[in-house]
Amino acid sequence: MKFPYGIADFYALIMEGYFYADRTDRISSLEEAGKHLLFLRPRRFGKSLVLSMLENYYDLAKRDEFEQLFGRLKIGANPTPLHNRYFVMWWDFSMVASHGDTQAIEQALHDHINVCVQGFIDRYREQLPPVSPLNPNNALASFHTLVNAVSRTQYKLYLFIDEYDNFANEVMAAQLGGKDRYATLVHGEGILKTLFKAIKALSSGQGFDKVFITGVSPVVMSDISSGYNVARDVSFLPKYRDLCGFHDSEVADALEKIGKECNLPASQVQEALATMRTFYNGYRFGYEEGPLLYNPTLALYFLQNYQEECTYPRRILDDNLAMDRNRIEYIARLPHGNELVTRALGPTDAILIDELANRFGVEDMLAATRDQPFLASLMYYLGVLTIAGSDAMGRLALTIPNLVIRRLYVERIRDALLPEYEDRETARRAAEHFYTSGDLESLCDFIETRYFQVFDNRDYRWTNELVVKTAFLVVLFSDTFYIMDSETAIDKGYADLSMIVRPDMRRYQLLDHLLEFKYIPLQELGLSNQEVGSKSREELRALPQVEAKLTAATEQLAGYRATLEQVYGDRLRLTTHAVVALGLTRLVWE
Numbered sequence: 025m026k027f028p029y030g031i032a033d034f035y036a037l038i039m040e041g042y043f044y045a046d047r048t049d050r051i052s053s054l055e056e057a058g059k060h061l062l063f064l065r066p067r068r069f070g071k072s073l074v075l076s077m078l079e080n081y082y083d084l085a086k087r088d089e090f091e092q093l094f095g096r097l098k099i100g101a102n103p104t105p106l107h108n109r110y111f112v113m114w115w116d117f118s119m120v121a122s123h124g125d126t127q128a129i130e131q132a133l134h135d136h137i138n139v140c141v142q143g144f145i146d147r148y149r150e151q152l153p154p155v156s157p158l159n160p161n162n163a164l165a166s167f168h169t170l171v172n173a174v175s176r177t178q179y180k181l182y183l184f185i186d187e188y189d190n191f192a193n194e195v196m197a198a199q200l201g202g203k204d205r206y207a208t209l210v211h212g213e214g215i216l217k218t219l220f221k222a223i224k225a226l227s228s229g230q231g232f233d234k235v236f237i238t239g240v241s242p243v244v245m246s247d248i249s250s251g252y253n254v255a256r257d258v259s260f261l262p263k264y265r266d267l268c269g270f271h272d273s274e275v276a277d278a279l280e281k282i283g284k285e286c287n288l289p290a291s292q293v294q295e296a297l298a299t300m301r302t303f304y305n306g307y308r309f310g311y312e313e314g315p316l317l318y319n320p321t322l323a324l325y326f327l328q329n330y331q332e333e334c335t336y337p338r339r340i341l342d343d344n345l346a347m348d349r350n351r352i353e354y355i356a357r358l359p360h361g362n363e364l365v366t367r368a369l370g371p372t373d374a375i376l377i378d379e380l381a382n383r384f385g386v387e388d389m390l391a392a393t394r395d396q397p398f399l400a401s402l403m404y405y406l407g408v409l410t411i412a413g414s415d416a417m418g419r420l421a422l423t424i425p426n427l428v429i430r431r432l433y434v435e436r437i438r439d440a441l442l443p444e445y446e447d448r449e450t451a452r453r454a455a456e457h458f459y460t461s462g463d464l465e466s467l468c469d470f471i472e473t474r475y476f477q478v479f480d481n482r483d484y485r486w487t488n489e490l491v492v493k494t495a496f497l498v499v500l501f502s503d504t505f506y507i508m509d510s511e512t513a514i515d516k517g518y519a520d521l522s523m524i525v526r527p528d529m530r531r532y533q534l535l536d537h538l539l540e541f542k543y544i545p546l547q548e549l550g551l552s553n554q555e556v557g558s559k560s561r562e563e564l565r566a567l568p569q570v571e572a573k574l575t576a577a578t579e580q581l582a583g584y585r586a587t588l589e590q591v592y593g594d595r596l597r598l599t600t601h602a603v604v605a606l607g608l609t610r611l612v613w614e
Contacts, residue, residue, distance in 0.1 A: 048077065060235045060255045070321075084111065090108055117185065154173075183234070188237045193243070196386055269317030271315055300323065304319050306410060309410075313413070476495070497521055541604075542602075
């Protein structure tokens, strides 16, 4: 098998025999869905490959290769009459430079479109009538001239716009005057608004027939909607929820073939599938209950490594996706964003909203208050939250989709609260000692003296068990050694923090850990911060409220242990830890 990691060229995938998850059966319904379609998915989720598939299907220059490209795929048995009946043009806005002032960005956009127009003329020279020279300072005029030429042929134009919001989002996220530059691009007679107004006008019977647009969020589309109010967003329709991403069965089939190539036992292949589910699966698009999907880039990263080495990649997070942490940082800088990021990291509590916002602009987003769905919706579009289901009131429950995205949250909080080298090193040494010994002493000392001290209560509306869970998760998190917070490992009943050694790491002297946390406010103890700080841990452990909490946590852990021992058998090297926090001052455990 050949895995197309980093390849979004449909032609290359098919002609060179790469792994391909067939989605060509959606082509017919996409033709009926409308002439201006918008499709949103997180970055690196396979949107460009969808466009490339459509481009190859409709391109009149590929008509002699249709059977080779599509004959063995789902659409091949019953193609639509429109296959290979279009001129196709592709604009990729991720190639438009977002640095410099507004004039520089506008010129970069003109240059990109002009390059695409010239490439189009060169590609279809034999089918086109003579076309006037390009206007280097006005790509819209160049494009208009080209559309006029197309209208004099027997064919029509299909325009694909990839990452339509990329450079605008980069401008908006920039620290230096980003908001003002963004507003200049999308409001009034800004270049983006003017561009989409031209697309709308030129597609009115002048040879320009269809537009398919991909992007990450609807923010930019909402801001230019008065100039381009004809696009239909098909992102939420059930028939397209798996247009990007891999099904569990597709990943399982690929792993099974790799297992045969590597002569691996079936049990090892099943372990690999369970690991991939935990780290890469979990995305759900659309309101209806539907299949969970794998991030295709991350899944291909794992599969390619697994095939080449017959073992897991040591780094479970592909470095090319690590930059998504910047998206979480961006959210955290928005009003109330820091609260939302920390709440999302809670292992059990979903973020509840009435519905996903799908028509909101940047002004709405920047002014969003805590009880509005804007920020949570944006986190969904960015792929750092996903739909887990609905509560009893019908509200949408949004959660972190998988463990690899949870790592990005952890790293963001770690960077914010423990930026100093000395603190990082002390925390690392305490965590590594705990991994192999189960000794909490140095770990709890660090959390008491450093983590709790830098935790700023003014940034949060609560001081409770979640704060304590987050502290331990941030300090202990390691996806190199552990599967952490694995709900499936304990049959949907789990301790506050579970650390199950990765199957490929069990050859090392690492222990499995379960931690259960309880929280007691200082006022409940009737003690001041100073009084609690002055007592020894033995004295604190003897307090009736603390004893009761420790007993409750220990009883819960005993039940989790029994379940885990059934699942893992003799492989398990489990230690359990009941931890009680007394305010954000002291920790007691057993």
